[in-house]
Amino acid sequence: MTATVPPRPRIVVLGAGAVGGYIGARLFAEGEDATLVDGWAEHVAAVARSGLAITGARPEEDETVRVPILPEDRLADLGPIDVAIVAVKSWDTRRVAELLRPRLAPGGFVVSAQNGLNEPVIAEVVGGDRVVGLIAARIGVELDRAGRILRRVSRGSPGIPVFRIGEPDGRTTPRIEALRALVAKVDSVTVTGNLTGERWSKLAANAMRNGLSAATGLSIDAMDRDPLLRRFGIRLAGEAVLIGERLGLRLEGIGGTPAALFARATEGDRAALARVEEALLASAVSGKAAGQRPSMGQDILKGRRTEVEEIYGPVLARAEDTGVDAWANRRVRDAVRRIESGAARPDPAFFQLDPFGATTTEGDD
Numbered sequence: 580m581t582a583t584v585p586p587r588p589r590i591v592v593l594g595a596g597a598v599g600g601y602i603g604a605r606l607f608a609e610g611e612d613a614t615l616v617d618g619w620a621e622h623v624a625a626v627a628r629s630g631l632a633i634t635g636a637r638p639e640e641d642e643t644v645r646v647p648i649l650p651e652d653r654l655a656d657l658g659p660i661d662v663a664i665v666a667v668k669s670w671d672t673r674r675v676a677e678l679l680r681p682r683l684a685p686g687g688f689v690v691s692a693q694n695g696l697n698e699p700v701i702a703e704v705v706g707g708d709r710v711v712g713l714i715a716a717r718i719g720v721e722l723d724r725a726g727r728i729l730r731r732v733s734r735g736s737p738g739i740p741v742f743r744i745g746e747p748d749g750r751t752t753p754r755i756e757a758l759r760a761l762v763a764k765v766d767s768v769t770v771t772g773n774l775t776g777e778r779w780s781k782l783a784a785n786a787m788r789n790g791l792s793a794a795t796g797l798s799i800d801a802m803d804r805d806p807l808l809r810r811f812g813i814r815l816a817g818e819a820v821l822i823g824e825r826l827g828l829r830l831e832g833i834g835g836t837p838a839a840l841f842a843r844a845t846e847g848d849r850a851a852l853a854r855v856e857e858a859l860l861a862s863a864v865s866g867k868a869a870g871q872r873p874s875m876g877q878d879i880l881k882g883r884r885t886e887v888e889e890i891y892g893p894v895l896a897r898a899e900d901t902g903v904d905a906w907a908n909r910r911v912r913d914a915v916r917r918i919e920s921g922a923a924r925p926d927p928a929f930f931q932l933d934p935f936g937a938t939t940t941e942g943d944d
């Protein structure tokens with residue numbers, strides 16, 4: 580079932596953090612019927628009082644949007660929902676899917692705008708025909724205090740779209756076309772027929788960036804300027820890509836670099852390693868998105884629960900299934916777990932080893 584979307588759908592964004600708040604505010608600013616819903620009372624009060632303040636990468640992208648916002652316990656005040664955008668952390672997905680299930684309009688559907696592999700979780704709750712995916716790649720946003728979002732990446736992202744949306748089965752349906760028109764009001768978007776491959780590629784990007792930032796305390800550009808951390812990141816993505824290849828997935832580029840190069844580098848191909856390093860370094864020194872911290876790095880700074888299990892869990896589980904030695908992902912997962920539990924503090928020294936050096940062996944842990 581993919582019913583048509585009404586001309587002016589009722590859109591609810593559940594999870595008005597950095598990603599959800601940004602998407603919902605921009606939709607509302609563009610005239611859409613969008614309402615934010617969030618569980619953080621101080622944030623809800625700040626937005627209700629003064630609007631959601633967005634500080635963009637360029638002064639002309641700054642705006643304050645008086646987008647409607649409700650606390651979660653008032654979700655029932657809204658009528659049936661046509662488009663529900665889920666932007667809570669992945670560990671909270673099932674709970675909010677349960678909240679949404681009785682509130683969806685007959686043709687209503689849920690869009691996961693999260694990292695991780697959440698469409699199957701949502702499908703278990705609301706039904707497989709009511710879920711689509713939205714992957715945010717070049718958004719770089721941060722809820723730095725109640726009522727304010729910082730965006731470190733300029734709108735537009737020439738060359739690589741910020742958003743990819745898709746049906747889990749890859750079909751181009753009327754609702755995905757309707758969603759494309761909506762999301763285009765937020766930033767650049769493309770429809771993918773390969774949501775599974777896109778999701779795994781994004782998971783590889785998150786494996787590369789998120790835990791390493793959380794464990795070192797560094798931003799993406801700072802990690803890429805450090806020769807050993809840059810290589811550690813390549814190894815993290817490479818392990819995940821190798822797993823994806825062995826699962827038979829069609830993988831998409833990671834930050835504009837072909838995914839296969841990360842895997843070949845990880846298998847010992849020096850030319851592939853040099854190409855990936857060059858691309859990462861060029862981006863780091865370009866100054867674009869300087870200081871951008873992946874969401875997991877932000878969580879550690881705020882002392883909040885991370886998505887470490889939702890990002891590294893699937894990678895490590897499939898590593899076992901496919902026989903890939905994912906020691907680097909395991910090391911990062913373990914470091915983030917220790918930091919999150921208060922047993923350690925972020926420290927770049929955890930990863931001062933060359934994963935492609937002669938002395939590093941598989942299983943080094």
Ligand SMILES: NC(=O)C1=CN([C@@H]2O[C@H](COP(=O)(O)OP(=O)(O)OC[C@H]3O[C@@H](n4cnc5c(N)ncnc54)[C@H](OP(=O)(O)O)[C@@H]3O)[C@@H](O)[C@H]2O)C=CC1
Nearest residue numbers: 594595596597598618619666669693694715719720722874
């Ligand atoms: N940030 C980014 O650039 C990107 C993030 N993503 C993904 O998007 C999803 C949402 O992440 P993101 O938007 O970054 O999450 P945020 O941390 O910005 O917000 C998530 C929720 O956490 C709670 N929260 C956040 N900060 C505080 C605080 N200081 N005090 C109390 N509560 C707080 C809020 O509600 P509540 O209290 O109800 O939990 C909020 O809705 C994740 O799956 C993430 O991986 C994907 C691409 C890029």
Ligand SMILES: CC(C)(CO)C(=O)C(=O)O
Nearest residue numbers: 716784785788789873874
């Ligand atoms: C930084 C980025 C885009 C990639 O890891 C991200 O998805 C996040 O912050 O969670």
